[in-house]
Structure formats: structure tokens, C-alpha cells
Amino acid sequence: MIVRWGLAELPGILDDVGIDRPLLVASPRWDALAIPAAARWSEIPSQRLSVARDVDGILAVGGGSAIDTAKAASAASSLPLVSVPTTYSGAEWTSFFGVRSPDRRQVGGGSGAQLAGIVYDPELTLDLPRAETGGTAMNALAHCVEALYAGELQQARRGAAAIDRWLPRVLEDGRDLEARTHLLEAACDAGQSLAAHGLYLAHAMAQALGGRYGLPHGAMNALCIAPAMRFNAGTVPWAMTAVPVDRVEELARLAGFERLRDFGVPAADLDDLGTAVAARPGAQANPRPASPKQIAELLRSIW
Numbered sequence: 001m002i003v004r005w006g007l008a009e010l011p012g013i014l015d016d017v018g019i020d021r022p023l024l025v026a027s028p029r030w031d032a033l034a035i036p037a038a039a040r041w042s043e044i045p046s047q048r049l050s051v052a053r054d055v056d057g058i059l060a061v062g063g064g065s066a067i068d069t070a071k072a073a074s075a076a077s078s079l080p081l082v083s084v085p086t087t088y089s090g091a092e093w094t095s096f097f098g099v100r101s102p103d104r105r106q107v108g109g110g111s112g113a114q115l116a117g118i119v120y121d122p123e124l125t126l127d128l129p130r131a132e133t134g135g136t137a138m139n140a141l142a143h144c145v146e147a148l149y150a151g152e153l154q155q156a157r158r159g160a161a162a163i164d165r166w167l168p169r170v171l172e173d174g175r176d177l178e179a180r181t182h183l184l185e186a187a188c189d190a191g192q193s194l195a196a197h198g199l200y201l202a203h204a205m206a207q208a209l210g211g212r213y214g215l216p217h218g219a220m221n222a223l224c225i226a227p228a229m230r231f232n233a234g235t236v237p238w239a240m241t242a243v244p245v246d247r248v249e250e251l252a253r254l255a256g257f258e259r260l261r262d263f264g265v266p267a268a269d270l271d272d273l274g275t276a277v278a279a280r281p282g283a284q285a286n287p288r289p290a291s292p293k294q295i296a297e298l299l300r301s302i303w
Contacts, residue, residue, distance in 0.1 A: 018057070020056055025049070053224050067083050072113075075095075079114060084124070090139070131255075134215050137187070138219075157270075
């Protein structure tokens with residue numbers, strides 16, 4: 001993977017990976033960047049994207065939804081993908097992806113994206129709204145914590161500490177470029193940690209909630225990481241020291257996330273959700289086995 005910093009590096013990285021005629025996958029928000037492309041796709045997220053024969057690569061600009069849409073196109077076409085992330089989701093580091101309809105309901109998923117390059121530019125995050133800032137940063141924190149379940153990983157510990165330090169400052173002043181830069185560096189560490197060690201219970205809970213109700217993945221992780229940490233604490237105690245669980249809850253509240261019911265999740269659905277979460281690969285890989293009943297109780301604890 002080629003990684004460079006600064007949007008001015010994008011033409012060079014496209015040249016290095018052999019992309020002359022990219023399909024640009026980005027919402028209309030990014031039209032002002034005036035990135036040359038052979039074709040464009042602006043419905044984000046989408047399950048309808050198909051790749052024309054006259055393009056030779058995929059270029060994604062945006063958050064996890066844009067990058068996942070582009071990863072699905074890359075996997076289907078076997079074309080190389082270059083990502084320009086504008087949030088802290090870490091999607092640019094993994095070849096697997098979820099497929100969502102425009103109303104954000106999960107309709108599928110897969111793997112096999114041909115990851116080729118990443119361009120980070122903190123200036124592209126300066127206008128990221130508070131909810132998306134906090135949610136995707138908490139998602140990155142969940143990547144770091146869950147990566148530590150596999151054992152000591154300095155990169156994950158470094159990323160978690162940086163999120164703990166810099167997220168409050170970014171939430172206080174979203175135009176603070178220094179803080180945004182450090183938070184994006186932390187998200188880069190988190191994304192690499194995710195790619196190396198995968199997803200576990202917190203992400204399985206967040207994926208099930210987001211996929212069923214069309215809710216933001218970052219916000220769901222912000223709510224789910226603390227109960228999952230408490231559930232796993234006795235099995236992987238070393239993973240609880242990067243950022244203590246009480247501090248994780250404090251950061252989630254600071255970002256504006258406190259209860260599932262605030263997002264319209266019906267209390268009557270929690271038992272069924274517990275069953276759905278338990279069937280997901282992340283829950284099945286969790287270091288402590290979690291039954292549907294136990295997962296439902298974790299969901300009730302944050303409802």
C-alpha cells in the first residue's frame with residue numbers, strides 16, 4: 001500500500017499505481033475539489049454501482065460509505081483502488097466491505113478490494129460535522145481496542161492514546177488543524193490495526209444495529225464499545241488499559257452519544273438483535289463467547 005499525505009500527492013500516487021482513467025466515487029459534496037476523472041458516481045452509499053469498461057482504476061473520496069461503495073466496485077472489477085479518506089473510519093485499510101442501499105440499510109457485503117494507495121489530507125476534515133467527527137473517531141478507537149485483543153500491538157495502543165488526547169480538542173474546535181492532523185494520524189494507526197487483527201463483539205453489535213436501522217456505524221460503535229469492553233475485560237485485561245472503559249464512555253458522551261433509544265431503536269427488538277449479533281463473524285471471533293441472551297443484555301445496558 002502506498003500512503004502519502006497532502007491532496008497534491010494524488011496525481012503522483014495514481015500514476016504510481018497505473019491509474020490514468022479513474023472512476024471517481026464521491027458524493028456531490030466533493031465536486032469542488034475538481035478531481036479529473038473518466039467517470040463519476042455520486043450516489044453514496046449504493047448497491048447499484050457498475051464499472052464502465054473505459055476506466056482503469058477506482059478513486060474514492062469521502063468517508064466509510066464512499067470507500068466501501070468503491071471497494072465493492074474494485075472487488076467486482078479487479079481494478080486498483082486509491083482512497084482519499086475524509087473521516088476517521090479506517091475503511092481505506094481493509095479489503096472487506098459492507099454494501100448499503102441509499103437509505104443506509106445493509107444489503108450485502110464481501111471482500112477482495114484491490115487496495116493500492118491512500119492519500120490523507122487533514123484539511124479535508126476541517127468541515128466534518130461534530131456527529132461524524134465523534135462517531136468515526138470512536139469507531140477508530142474501537143479498532144484500536146479490539147486489535148489489542150490479539151495481544152500487545154504498539155500501533156493500536158499509540159492510536160488509542162492519540163484519539164483520547166486529540167478528539168476532545170477537535171470536538172471543542174473543529175477548525176483546529178493541528179488537532180485534526182493528529183486525530184487523522186491516529187485513525188491511520190487504527191485502520192492498520194483493524195486490517196491486521198479484524199473485528200470483534202463491539203463491531204458486530206454496531207454492524208447489526210446500523211445495517212438493520214440505517215444508523216451511522218460510528219455512532220453505533222461509540223455506544224457499543226464500552227459494554228463490549230466490560231464483557232471482555234476478564235478475558236483480555238491488557239486490552240482495557242489503552243483507554244479505560246470509563247474514559248471510553250466519557251468520550252462517547254462528549255461526542256453526543258449516550259443511548260440507543262435516542263436513535264429510535266425499539267426496546268422490543270433487543271432480543272432479536274442479540275440473536276442477529278451472535279451470528280456475525282465478529283461476535284463468533286470474540287475472545288469471550290457471547291450468547292444471544294448475553295448480547296441482548298449488553299444492548300439493554302445502553303438502550
